[in-house]
Amino acid sequence: MQVSKEWLKTFIDIDVPTNELSEKITRGGIEVDDIIDYTADIKNLVVGYVKSVKPHPEADRLNLCEVDTGEEVTQIVCGAPNVQADSYVIVSKVGGRLPGGVKIKRAKLRGEVSEGMICSLQEIGVKEEFVPAEYQDGIFIFNTAQTPGEDALTALYLNDQVLEFDLTPNRKDALSMIGAAYETSALFGGDVKAPESSVSEIDDVITMNIENSDSEAVPFYAVREVKNVEIKPAPLWMQIRLIKAGIRPINNVVDISNYVLMEYGQPLHMFDRDTIGSDKIVTRLAKKDEAFTTLDGKERTLTENDIVITNGEVPIALAGVMGGLDSEVTAQTVNVVIESALFDPVKVRKTSSRLNLRSEASQRFEKGVSHEFILPAVNRAAHLLEKYAGGKTLKGIASEGALNLEPGVIQTSASFINNRLGTDLSHADILETLEKLGLGAEETSDGINVIIPSRRDDLKIPEDISEEVARIFGYDNIPSTLPEYSTITPGRLSDEQSEVRVIKRQLNAQGFSQAINYALTSKKRIGEFTDLSESLALLMPMSEDRAVLRTSLVPHLVDNAMYNVNRQQKNVSLFEIGKIFVTNGQDQLPDEVEMLAGIVTGEQHKTAWTQSFVPSDFYTVKGVLNALFAKLSLAERVSYVQAAPHDELHPGRTAEIYLDDKKIGFAGELHPQYAEDYDLGQTAVFEINLAEVLKIKTGSILYEFLPKYPSMSRDVALEVDSSVNVSEIIDVIKDAAPKYLTDVYPFDIYEGEHMADGKKSVALHLTYLNREKTLTDKDIEALHTPVEDALVKAGYTVRG
């Protein structure tokens, strides 16, 4: 909504600087997005009278004009095709300035002196799209006599600033000049003057009959008829005010309709009475696939949800959205029918958005128009047609339906308002504020009844009144307090939330940077690194790459690694904590599972001059996970099982991870082919179900007394088949020596020279501890011999 200050002043006496007006309106709840100042960058612009025009002797397209600019008569060279003698024009004098940094100097054009410039509207800052058609290709010419030398901006009603309102959806009341005036009045005081809308009806009675066949779609429909109008340009002030409001003037009849729309926020439609084709207007819902040509010449196919205005037979307008081509006001129109109505907002919104026809009219119907302005608007239009189009208004208004002109009542109280706002306003303060807003107020025994005019039917509940009071009272004046709770509860992270933070810090400390990827991915990445083969799909994706919800975090981490490697970041370690989505069908909520995934590629922790680094292999990610499980007190419960669960992974270098007996994820190296497809070398990844991990409660640390007696150790060297996993050997050892064995770990694995084909050597270190006494050699012997026996029995060769 663009509010001209000059126009606003016709509704309310307001004499404050534009900046102050704008600031106060903004702080009052309507953001003034921008101030369009038509006077900015303009100097020395006057009205000129063109006394004579003769062709430039040296240039076909130029004319030499003798122009009276008040103090003097000068020659100005003009190239506009519409320049003519005996006309009043806009002249930028020598020394003048125009928008865009243009300075007007005395010039010679092909040998002829030009002292100034005759201007078009565009040249003085009017947007091309709002310039009336007749002036679009030339200079502007006043349509009435002016005084030469007078300030042209004043003569043009452009000595003005326009406030651009960025209205929130609840402030439809300010979608009109009268609404802007009420808002100004609430903030600055002063009375709002309604526009003159008296009508001089002639004796002839209105000829149209109205019938609404669906009273929900069209609760009220009214028309007036004005005959014998003369189609011509509207008066200059009206045209310019429309331009300032962002509407292009067309002719007096159309302009009056738009002018009243801007005044009251009530869209009107003007029909050519003689092309309606009947004496009645019937409003109804369109028939399925009913065809209708709108006034832009396009044939529209309608649906049963569109409201149409018909002549009893065929549509003549699409209610609230656009008129019909056949009944449009044209240069030949003599008699008009003015429509002022109320339409179902939701239906208008659906129609306008389906047909992509959003207009000043439709956006007001969508938000709901004020009942109280429907009849004043139609009268105002008739009044203006009488005055500026020579029309005669027929007797009566034809209408059907009822308007709700009874003001609404909201029951509230000072204590309620003060409680919601945290203020200490008196009864009188509140009543005064309501009065400023133009709302009525009645004191009752236990509070205040606020009387709501229909222009503010957005106000429905006591909370709305608290907002109105707050914004007029001023948010700066509201005190600052902290809540006083009915019960004090501590604030803290949940166990899971604390653990997630610990995990993030630990991975950071191990060199992993935190990635955040998009949850939407392409269909072709579904099924990678997961057993899930189905995904949730968007109804209307914006691109194939973002069409479905991810089923694993790893594919995007692979993309991230590739992105970095391709930008000279060869050593990458990233982790991500985020959700995957397990579909339960498109019309059900999915299972959202929080996962932790990571990727390493290149050389980790690399020290170039010592040539040392940690490779990006399986054992690195396994080590990272082990440290994590140790931190979470779960290391003892986690096991790794050799597996080849997904095609994207190296079948020999991948393990599935179990927490107790539950599979929670995997760690492995990328399949070399897959890695190559993403420009990666040896790369290891992991992904675990974090939700499962966090679910486990491990409680406090259980402290053990330090042992008083020394531990003893023994090494075992074995020769085993290459295919034997170390974990199998350890299981054998643990089974054989359940007592006092506190630790067993492999310290050497060898395969190759000096070993038979298909064999490897495995050396393990065993630690025994009796917390009650020192173990003697004899004791160890007794413990260790069964271990060696068991290893032999298992088919391993114990080496000397």
Place this chain on the structure above:
Amino acid sequence: MTVEMETIQLEFNDKLSAVDNSKALSDLRVEYLGKKGKVTGLMKEMKNLSNEERPAYGQKVNVLRNEIETAIAELETELSAAAMKEKLQAETIDVTLPGRTMDIGGSNPIDRIVEDIEDFFIGLGYEIKEGYEVEQDYYNFEALNLPKSHPARDMQDTFYISEEILLRTHTSPVQARTLEAQKGEGPVKIICPGKVYRRDSDDATHSHQFTQIEGLVVDKNIHLSDLKGTLELFAKEIFGDDREVRLRPSYFPFTEPSVEVDISCFKCKGAGCNVCKQSGWIEILGAGMVHPNVLEMAGFDSKEYSGFAFGMGPDRVAMLKYGIEDIRHLYTNDLRFIDQFIPTEDGGEAHASI
């Protein structure tokens, strides 16, 4: 001292002066003090002496032995000190070479901002609630006073999966669900961070996925002034002590009254700069008093209970705080970007910077 003894002493002195390493010294010790050593050999003379002479002779041998032992010990100390010195010299390294690399990773700036905000509100007694990213239309819209016909619900802005299932467009459904689970009993004090989705084309300032953090307080006697006080404290804590807060009336379907919250610009301190677009103020939050319809739909008596809610975008906060020029950097996971966010931060000089 006998002549023999003197000879030994002189000879020893000669030999000792030639010793320059611990091996030679050890040999010398054996030569004189060993079982077959020269000093030890003197004792064998005892048997040729009379009983009267023996004690004096023995004493003399012991004096000689002590002298030799002392001399050896002294040289030993000297030699080992020299050897240590030499060893240290040999072991000297170039301390200006880089240390062994222990890489550390960076946090995504969004996460840093979210944790800072969480920690502030935890300090005020709030809990953190997270929820579904895929939501029912009901919790994302209807329970928040956005019925199906509401004009603010534009199909174009929402990623729908089916008619009733969608990607949440804000974290507010967490509030709706939390309220509902309270069965009409306060107090509720929660902070809800999380990913949200809008049907937007990605560019420098728009992202189809971004982050939101919302707060909700519901109890008896919660006032708009409590919201103002809480957010003032928040602005000072997160953005610096001299930050001011300004509320402007606004509109959200789920709050009434609704406000936009500006903080005085932390870069220019309100003087006007490119960060605040010359206004001195930065719009950072939307907030308001919880709409009674929202409370009622969740089972709260809106006469008895009231509350406030606020929401902000950590992506935007991160971009403002660090001057990040493109929102897509937050989701590209370029190490050159993330690893700028390794260091810890504090309030800076007098808590002046953000």
